Amino acid sequence: MDAVVVGAGPNGLAAAATLVRAGRSVHIIEAADEIGGGTRTAELTVPGLLHDLCSAVHPFGVASPLFADLPLADHGLQWCHAPLDVAHPLDGGRAGLLAQSLADTAQAMGEDGTRWISTFGPLSQRAPELASEILGPIVHIPRHPEALARFAPVALRSAAAVARRWRTPEVRGLYAGVAAHIYRPLGQPLTGSAGAMFFAMGHHYGWPVARGGSRAITDALASYAMAGGATIETGREVSDLADMPAHRVALFDVGPRAFARIAGNRLPGRVRRAYERYRYGPGAFKVDLAVEGGLPWSNPEVARAGTVHLGGTFEEVAASEAMIQRGAMPHRPFVLVAQQYVADPTRSVGDTHPVWAYAHVPAGWTGDATEAILDQIERFAPGTRERIVGMAVLSTTDLSRHNPNYVGGDVATGANDPLQLLFRPRVGLHPYDTGIAGTYLCSAATPPGAGVHGMGGYHAARRALAHLER
Numbered sequence: 001m002d003a004v005v006v007g008a009g010p011n012g013l014a015a016a017a018t019l020v021r022a023g024r025s026v027h028i029i030e031a032a033d034e035i036g037g038g039t040r041t042a043e044l045t046v047p048g049l050l051h052d053l054c055s056a057v058h059p060f061g062v063a064s065p066l067f068a069d070l071p072l073a074d075h076g077l078q079w080c081h082a083p084l085d086v087a088h089p090l091d092g093g094r095a096g097l098l099a100q101s102l103a104d105t106a107q108a109m110g111e112d113g114t115r116w117i118s119t120f121g122p123l124s125q126r127a128p129e130l131a132s133e134i135l136g137p138i139v140h141i142p143r144h145p146e147a148l149a150r151f152a153p154v155a156l157r158s159a160a161a162v163a164r165r166w167r168t169p170e171v172r173g174l175y176a177g178v179a180a181h182i183y184r185p186l187g188q189p190l191t192g193s194a195g196a197m198f199f200a201m202g203h204h205y206g207w208p209v210a211r212g213g214s215r216a217i218t219d220a221l222a223s224y225a226m227a228g229g230a231t232i233e234t235g236r237e238v239s240d241l242a243d244m245p246a247h248r249v250a251l252f253d254v255g256p257r258a259f260a261r262i263a264g265n266r267l268p269g270r271v272r273r274a275y276e277r278y279r280y281g282p283g284a285f286k287v288d289l290a291v292e293g294g295l296p297w298s299n300p301e302v303a304r305a306g307t308v309h310l311g312g313t314f315e316e317v318a319a320s321e322a323m324i325q326r327g328a329m330p331h332r333p334f335v336l337v338a339q340q341y342v343a344d345p346t347r348s349v350g351d352t353h354p355v356w357a358y359a360h361v362p363a364g365w366t367g368d369a370t371e372a373i374l375d376q377i378e379r380f381a382p383g384t385r386e387r388i389v390g391m392a393v394l395s396t397t398d399l400s401r402h403n404p405n406y407v408g409g410d411v412a413t414g415a416n417d418p419l420q421l422l423f424r425p426r427v428g429l430h431p432y433d434t435g436i437a438g439t440y441l442c443s444a445a446t447p448p449g450a451g452v453h454g455m456g457g458y459h460a461a462r463r464a465l466a467h468l469e470r
């Protein structure tokens, strides 16, 4: 066997696909009973209703240079777009709205539209170049310096500084909701990077969902890899390097602390210490709902959006993000909602629809955020509770049990603090190398970080291929 991949999340399977494409033999070992990691889809509430357990909406999946290069459509992956990408409702029925079209978005923004175009227009025009630059290690020789020169002034600043460009509460709120994907206090440097990336990719590629559920993404990667001869074993957790079948290279879709335990004293001391110091971020508390007739939003436009961010004004979102960072649970947390069925009606049964929602909560928080999430939804969609016919809840503890990579419920597999944004999982020129010859990390703890794009797996596989060719 040329390669063993441990973990069948999108990065592990992307690594396997990259190795198979290069003609290598690959065996994949997955701890869970099914593949997919953070892209699994299941009937959690009403029979037939398809709920995404973790990832839901994929602006980086559709922008991924690797996914675009692989024939994933031939293996069942189909992207579906909602009429609007994102809505950010405010009290009183107002809402910030994001369409894939930059011009349509700006037009609806009134006085803020011109600055929206001047901020994100140059980035979205260069989205393909940007994707190849930023979906990988930060330290590299740029092939598109002009695209990076446009990106840096927005990305290096704090989200709070970038938000000063806009005046209306709707646009500032819309910006806050997307910027908050970084899971950091919005006044910190580099927190502008999430907004810069999401708006650049979103205005170019949109924010699609995968037809039939997010699992279609990893099912397609696995199908491609197996068509090239890869084999997959589920229900087997690798807890020691000694348990691995014979191999020439190994790639681990796991977090650095877990890998330090798996590798034990085979890991060079300096690498082990760096992995043990790796920092995790705040957690997620998730609620999946079955809703009769969909959510009754006060602003009907919100019903047309695939993604809805609930948290009120920029200042409110910033305050709740700062609180969770300090370990305190806000009364009104920032809540992300996905209405995948708006883009992909196959998720629903008749007029009963699956609604995906999670709140940002402190790391490892053990409380119950169900009511806080429902209150935030009711705030902008009064009457929601009467329409709920099924519900499933995943706490931070459930999430980390469901997937060992989500330590303390951290769905980003690591804190996006400034140092780890630039260098993860440790400071060095080769972030995928573990210091053990032929053994690599490829999870979202490596660049470019969280999200379903497979680029951590791709870059780690490139390192592994270089080792095999030596």
Ligand SMILES: Cc1cc2nc3c(=O)[nH]c(=O)nc-3n(C[C@H](O)[C@H](O)[C@H](O)COP(=O)(O)OP(=O)(O)OC[C@H]3O[C@@H](n4cnc5c(N)ncnc54)[C@H](O)[C@@H]3O)c2cc1C
Residues within 6 Å of the ligand: 006, 007, 008, 009, 010, 011, 012, 013, 029, 030, 031, 032, 035, 036, 037, 038, 039, 053, 054, 055, 056, 057, 058, 059, 060, 061, 236, 237, 238, 239, 253, 254, 258, 284, 286, 358, 399, 402, 403, 404, 405, 406, 411, 412, 413, 442, 443, 444, 445, 449, 450, 451, 452, 453, 456
């Ligand atoms: C609630 C939630 C919402 C999200 N929303 C989005 C979204 O809308 N869009 C988006 O792009 N991303 C989203 N994400 C993030 C995205 O799911 C992850 O960033 C992505 O799945 C990371 O991929 P990965 O391959 O690195 O790891 P994972 O997907 O976490 O997969 C790792 C796999 O490795 C396995 N594994 C771990 N340790 C071992 C071991 N020792 N032996 C064997 N197997 C092992 C695990 O069981 C798992 O299957 C979300 C995540 C969550 C949880």
